[in-house]
Amino acid sequence: EVQLVQSGAEVKKPGESLKISCKGSGYSFTNYWIAWVRQMPGKGLEWMGLIWPGDSNTRYSPSFQGQVTISVDRSTSTAYLQWSTLKASDTAMYYCARPLLQHAGAYYNIWGQGTLVTVSS
Amino acid sequence: DIVMTQSPLSLPVTPGEPASISCRSSQSLLHSDGYNYLDWYLQKPGQSPQLLIYLASDRASGVPDRFSGSGSGTDFTLTISRVEAEDVGVYFCLQATQSPYTFGQGTKLEIK
Numbered sequence: 001e002v003q004l005v006q007s008g009a010e011v012k013k014p015g016e017s018l019k020i021s022c023k024g025s026g027y028s029f030t031n032y033w034i035a036w037v038r039q040m041p042g043k044g045l046e047w048m049g050l051i052w053p054g055d056s057n058t059r060y061s062p063s064f065q066g067q068v069t070i071s072v073d074r075s076t077s078t079a080y081l082q083w084s085t086l087k088a089s090d091t092a093m094y095y096c097a098r099p100l101l102q103h104a105g106a107y108y109n110i111w112g113q114g115t116l117v118t119v120s121s
Numbered sequence: 122d123i124v125m126t127q128s129p130l131s132l133p134v135t136p137g138e139p140a141s142i143s144c145r146s147s148q149s150l151l152h153s154d155g156y157n158y159l160d161w162y163l164q165k166p167g168q169s170p171q172l173l174i175y176l177a178s179d180r181a182s183g184v185p186d187r188f189s190g191s192g193s194g195t196d197f198t199l200t201i202s203r204v205e206a207e208d209v210g211v212y213f214c215l216q217a218t219q220s221p222y223t224f225g226q227g228t229k230l231e232i233k
Contacts, residue, residue: 037170044213059220061220106158106215107160107172
């Protein structure tokens with residue numbers, strides 16, 4: 001079964017760092033883009049960026065460039081989203097997603113279950 | 122960035138009746154390869170989004186045929202021929218013609 005399994009919910013304080021994960025299984029991890037999507041409480045979906053696990057080529061939305069880092073570990077088929085300095089405004093559900101087709105950047109038919117990040121003093 | 126504007130934002134529908142959601146883009150989504158990179162997703166309450174339609178009109182595997190997508194350029198429509206109770210949730214369009222990809226603000230479908 002093709003799936004993406006994300007790490008569990010996190011509660012952090014402003015200024016702390018965080019790295020959340022998204023582990024792919026059931027398919028060739030290096031042959032599909034992985035995207036990250038943010039959903040703030042009660043709000044819509046925001047496309048953050050994506051990474052090609054084969055060579056770590058990464059594209060960020062300007063809204064998130066410099067605010068987060070997307071990376072992969074090919075040896076464990078895991079993608080990561082990390083923050084060096086969290087802010088309260090980073091409180092949100094974060095989803096990873098994989099496209100339907102190899103080399104496609106969108107049409108995400110496989111989604112992780114989401115990781116809820118809460119940043120509060 | 123390409124701005125995606127959905128309407129309506131709220132859509133109350135009687136079961137068995139049709140429903141349509143519009144998604145308009147600030148720039149044409151028609152790529153030089155001839156495709157419109159426009160997806161439709163449904164996010165049911167408490168769940169991750171699920172892909173309904175891609176390339177503006179191709180239905181994803183397992184999606185009921187009461188869902189259809191149409192449009193090209195800057196105007197796109199998701200149509201549900203006969204709404205069922207299980208269709209409640211928030212519908213989003215996503216453009217992937219130009220990076221950064223951008224979502225519409227979402228349309229909440231509810232049953233009357």
